[in-house]
Amino acid sequence: WSRYLEPRGDEQAVEAAEEWMIDLSKLLLGPRFASGAHSRLYHGIYQGKAVAVKVTRHPQGCDSATIGTTTLDKLFAREVSLLSRLRHPNVVQLVGAWKRPPVCCVVTEYLAGGSLKDFLRSNGGAALPLRMVVDMALDIARGIRYLHSQRVVHRDLKSANLILDDEFNVKITDFGVAALESECGDSVTSDVGTFRWMAPELVNGKAHSRKVDAYSFAIVLWELLTRQTPFQDMTPVQAAFAVVNKNARPEVPRDCPSLLSQLMQRCWSLDPHARPDFEQLVETLEQFQLSMER
Structure with a gap:
């Protein structure tokens, strides 16, 4: 991909966030550390600071003009536009962006702790201390509470999309695939979310609300408690089928505190209206955290 990353003076600005276009000559691209379906994540240095560089390009063999107009440009512009307006300790900070079809780059702060997914699957899989589980869950809940206060729905909350600093803050x-809440009233026509963490209404492609994040939060909380992959004995498609058609959910650990068990089960309720909002979740978790200190 290096041919796409050589500055040639024809960078295209995103209309909603022109001020976030970076000077590519000041970006030093390092080794890749993660990959997705159409994107790759690289270590980088920008103006002397460590950054993460998400590079997205058209799939090979596609009509790049069509894909660029209908998919890549739209997702890129939305991601930059949303990130540029967000400021919170539990939300990654945008550094800048750059685009020249068929490649787009989103540059964010780099956190040395890596993803929560990698952390949970490492270190022999021993159970995390309950205090760490609650602290991390609170970080995530506070971050989502803030997003919802800004009318933003994440729609792909999972351990791979949560990153840690060197003090295990999340x-x-x-x-x-995040969206403004006003955009969630329509049915979903493109790939949104990740099956193992996806709320039933998203799997079905139906109109949805911010409550899809509550469902995904429950699955992440289950991951924190178990350090396992949800529905690991199924393929992603089988897991989605079981959630929608059999109301399947991960098995709650026997040693799970009753408050956290109840919280998970409320959050992954089939009925979105039965799921708590994140103001309630933060308050409940903070009270539980205080009870642990007594």
């Missing part, structure tokens, strides 16, 4: 990242 930040929410990857806003590639």
Whole structure:
């Protein structure tokens, strides 16, 4: 991809966030550390600071003009536009962006702790201390509470989209399929979310609300408690089918505190209206955190 990353003076600005266009000559691209369906994540240095560089390009063999107009440009512009307006300790900070079809780059702050997913699957899989589980859950809940206060729905909350600093504080990242709440009333016609973490109404492609994030939060909380992959004995498609058609959910650990068990089960309720909002979730978790200190 290096041929796309050589500055040639024809960078295109995103209309909603022109001020976020970076000077590519000041970006030093390092090794890749993660990959997705159409994107790759690289270490980088921009103006002397460590950054993460998300590079997205058209799939090979596609009509780049069509894909660029209907998919890549739209997702890129939305992600930059949303990130540029967000400021919170538990949300990753945008550094800048750059685009020249068929490649787009989103540059964010880099956190040395890596993804929550990698952390949970490492270190032998021993159970996390309950205090750490609650602290991390609170970081995530506070971040989502802030997003919802800004009328933003993440729609792809999962451990791979949560990153850690060197003190195990958690930040929410990857806003590639996030949307304003006003945009969620229509049915979903494109790929949104990740099956193992996806609310039933999203799987069905139906109109949805901010409550899809509450469902995904419950699955992430289950991950924190178990350090396992949800529905690991199924393929992603099988997991989605079971959630929608059999009301399947991960098995709650036997040693799970009753308050967290109840919280998970409320959050992954089939009925979105039965799921708590994040103001309630933060308050409940803060009270539980205080009870642990007594």
